[in-house]
Amino acid sequence: MTQEEKSCIFCKIVAGKLPSYTVYEDNQVVAFLDIKPINPGHTLIIPKEHAPNLAELDPEIGGKIFKVGVKISAALRRSGLRCDGVNLWLADGKVAGQEVLHVHLHIVPRFRGDGFRIQVGPEYGRSPTGSELATNAASISQALKSV
Numbered sequence: 773m774t775q776e777e778k779s780c781i782f783c784k785i786v787a788g789k790l791p792s793y794t795v796y797e798d799n800q801v802v803a804f805l806d807i808k809p810i811n812p813g814h815t816l817i818i819p820k821e822h823a824p825n826l827a828e829l830d831p832e833i834g835g836k837i838f839k840v841g842v843k844i845s846a847a848l849r850r851s852g853l854r855c856d857g858v859n860l861w862l863a864d865g866k867v868a869g870q871e872v873l874h875v876h877l878h879i880v881p882r883f884r885g886d887g888f889r890i891q892v893g894p895e896y897g898r899s900p901t902g903s904e905l906a907t908n909a910a911s912i913s914q915a916l917k918s919v
């Protein structure tokens with residue numbers, strides 16, 4: 773185990789060294805309640821194997837995390853908790869709001885008037901030109917070849 777893993781809160785939860793309210797577990801992932809929920813039932817799904825960010829996560833495990841997220845979203849809607857909708861949220865990198873550097877997918881139950889909102893920057897709403905979109909799409913397609 774690396775130093776990073778030893779000091780990782782979520783690795784400690786996986787190892788049973790820190791308590792958690794577990795919702796689901798298998799050999800690859802574990803899902804548990806967030807200790808500071810946006811709304812009751814707010815769940816986090818993590819890979820059991822430490823990966824600090826998406827670039828270092830096996831895409832197969834990423835797929836598994838999303839698959840479990842789909843099921844937990846459906847479960848929340850029939851759980852009796854207030855849940856008329858769901859947001860899936862993943863902060864990848866500190867600049868994106870990631871505080872715990874072990875990949876985790878937030879499953880956030882939503883209901884009308886809950887007050888949760890995402891604030892966008894001043895650039896939001898600007899329509900890029902077709903050539904800008906084409907250039908950006910080409911850059912991403914090209915980069916995908918080396919991922």
Ligand code: 5GP
Pocket residue numbers: 781790792804805806807808809862863869870871872873
């Ligand atoms: P981030 O900002 O990195 O996307 O989200 C980290 C989340 O982990 C936060 O919502 C925070 O409340 C949650 N969290 C931090 N420490 C613990 C912990 O020890 N146990 C649990 N269950 N959740 C935690």
Ligand code: ZN
Pocket residue numbers: 777780781782783784821822823873874
């Ligand atoms: Zn970890």
